[in-house]
Amino acid sequence: MIRAVAALAAVALAVWACSVDRKTPALACKTTADCTGRRTCQSGYCVTDGPVDAKQSDAKQIDAAVCPPACASCDFPTGTCNLTGAGSGSAIACPATWSCVITCNNTAPCGNIACGGASACKVTCSGSGACGTLTCGTGKCTQDCEGSGACGATMCASSCRCDVTCNPLVGACGTMTCPMQGNRKCTQNMVPGFPCDSTVAPQCHSCP
Secondary structure: OHHHHHHHHHHHHHHHHHHOOOOOHHHEOOOHHHOOOOOEEEOOEEEOOOOOOHHHHHHHHHHHOOOOOOOOEEEOOOOEEEEEOOOOOOOEEOOOOOEEEEEEEOOOOOOOEEEOOOOEEEEEEEOOOOOOOEEEOOOEEEEEEEOOOOOOOEEOOOOOEEEEEOOHHHOOOOOEEOOEEOOEEOEHHHOOOOOEOOOOOHHHOOOO
16 A cells, blocks of 8 residues: 555656756757757747747747748848849749848849738849839838939839839939829829839828
C-alpha cells in the first residue's frame, strides 16, 4: 500500500514538473527554429503549446511571418516590402496588403509597376527610362521622378492619396491620371496635366 501511494505521488510530481512554466537558459531562444519538438519560441523561451496571452500570440505570429518572394527584404513590424529594379522590361508587383518601397534607376530599371492590391506604394524613379507605367489601387501612392524621361505613365485615379514629384518641363514624368474628388482636380494648382498633388484640397487625401 505504501509503495502504491509512493508511486502515485511520483507520477503526480512528474506531471506537475512538466506543466510548470520554468524559464531556464537551456530553453532560451530567438525564434521557433531554435526550439525542439513541438515547442515554440515565446517571449524569448521555448514553451509547449498552450494558452497564451495576446502579446505572446503576436510574437508567435511574427516568428511565423514570411517575406514574400517578390520582396528584396521586409520590415515585419511596419508591413513594408522593399523592391528594386531587376532590368528594363521586368515588371514589378507589390504584394497585396503590403506597403512597398520601390527603387528604380537607369542602371537597375523597372518595367511596369503594379500596386493594385497594396496598402501603399512609394516609388523612386531616377534617370532616363527608370520606370514603366505605375498603376495604383485604392491605397496611398507616391512617385518621385528624377531626370528626363524617368517615369512612364502614372495611373492613380482610384488612390486615396496620390502625389507625384517631377518637373514636367524637362519631361521627367509621363501622362498622369490623378484622383478627382467631386469637381476638384487633385493636381498641382488644380491644373490638368500637372503632377498629382493630394495637398490641394481636403477631398484629395481620404486615406484612413
